[in-house]
Amino acid sequence: MEQYLQKIITEALLKIGVPQDDIPSIKIETPKDSSHGDAATNVAMLLAKTLKNNPRNIAADIVKNIETDSAKITDVAVAGPGFINFTYAENYLYDELRNILTTGSEYGKSHIYKGERVLVEFVSANPTGPLTVGHGRNAVLGDTVARLLQWTGANVQREYYFNNAGRQMRMLGLSVQARYKQELGVETDFPEGGYEGEYIRSIAKNLVKEQGSELLTEDDETAFKEHAETAIFEEIRDTLERMNIKMDTFFNEHTLYESGAIDKTIETIREKGLAYDNDGAVWLKTTEFGKDQDTVLVKSTGEPTYRLPDIAYHANKLDRGFTLCIDVFGADHIDTYPDVMNGIEILGYDKDKVDVLVYQFVTLVKDGKPFKMSTRKANFVTLDELMDEVGEDVTRFFFLMRSPNTHLEFDISQAKEAGEKNPVFYLQYAHARIQSILRKADEIIDNAESADLDLSLLTHESEIVLIKKLLGFPDAIQSAAIHREPHKLITYLNELASDFTSFYHDCRIIGEPEDLMKARSSLALATATVLKNGLTILGIQAPNQM
């Protein structure tokens, strides 16, 4: 429809003598007030300046010269400061509704990202502890953006990037080692800055159970570290699976060292004259890219900072042939990604292929006061605990409800309460309610004489409003995918559920004449289809019964 409108508007503009080059891109929008029609454009107002004419006059000219197909559009009118409003023909609505019924679980899919090979990198938490609610937003956002891109035609791979070397992991090993000794009654000091969480004790206990006191002879923490990593990764995978998230690949930072990618990266940057030595460290000339200071790539100890492997990692992604790489980052990484972007550009890659999705932090509130989580200090709430408390669906929904760009406040004391009246139930309830009606309607229809489906019986205002809302589904998905903002889809589904309940209260299905019952249950079925497809994209169940 949008393309059709753009076409006839362009034709009308050419007809009234607007040069091709002066025609702006024609945006079709849906007015929020239905009295303004089903679609509207502001071209007349955009042309006011170039044509040196009043927008309303231009709009009137366009309307006079526009040729519409009466099977699609019944009315074109000038309104307000110069909008042109279009009203859809009812037959068009019925045809599109029929289309939803035949397309079913595929309805809403599109091809705007067709041909794209996308890598979505998310979670990427190092295996030092269980996933916390802090990681939750990252995990759910990344996975849902991946689903949105799949629905819009992209070939998507989900990747988890991790680092199992370095100081934090060493500390993890030392912490387990200390707990292990304590378990066996050996007097030991707990390492300064070690991981104090209860999970460390469980890992140590398991070690005792499996290997007894054999490991007391270990000189260093390596064996403990490796054991902890395995155990923690197992737990992380379980948590993700529970959240309906399945990673395709796990990428170990270490492989970048083994393959020589790190050395090659720094060599290339040196060749371009953008790296230099000072104080025993290797520096990247970030001042060349507008930063106040240059940045250390390799410390004087010979150990690279995280920026260097990050650059090499992104080069690696692009080498693997991905046409779009999406990184999901918390706001604390916001300053580091320009370095990565500049880095890959230095290496000769197209940085436009890397897209960063930054989300603001989850502010945790407990007893009315905000508090900070720390995996090391063990004052954190794990995702598993959250799911135990409110359930998997609510957990996903909770992280998706709001724009990634705003701080999300999470009140732990209210978590349970949220579980009881969270708006996710509104959507699931609407779906379950429809299924219940359909079960009853099917029995009656099956027993009755089969009549043809006549959708033109749907003339009540609530029916028309609902059909129009259903038709907006593909657009809602695309908008959410393009902007990487899943909450847009939630907003849409809420509106849909609300329009459905209006229909439910205004129009009965059971007990109506057979042909009307049939038409209305078809409308209900189409609504259930869209709700289910939408919830599937969000990774949430659409129950048939509640």
Place this chain on the structure above:
RNA sequence: GCGCCCGUAGCUCAACUGGAUAGAGCAACUGCCUUCUAAGCAGUAGGUUACAGGUUCAAGUCCUGUCGGGCGUACCA
């Protein structure tokens, strides 16, 4: 100090990326269950979109400044 993000109803958030009368959910108040699921519906009340300028046909949205909050600003990740 500097950089990025944010400031919208009592609270938590939307607003189709510059459009028409700024909308939902909680909380409050008033109605509605002998009829398809009341986890629902209809309605009332609640706003100078932090503040001050600017840009234009049009600003919650863009620009400048001020105030307030968050996150960075490491040879930590």
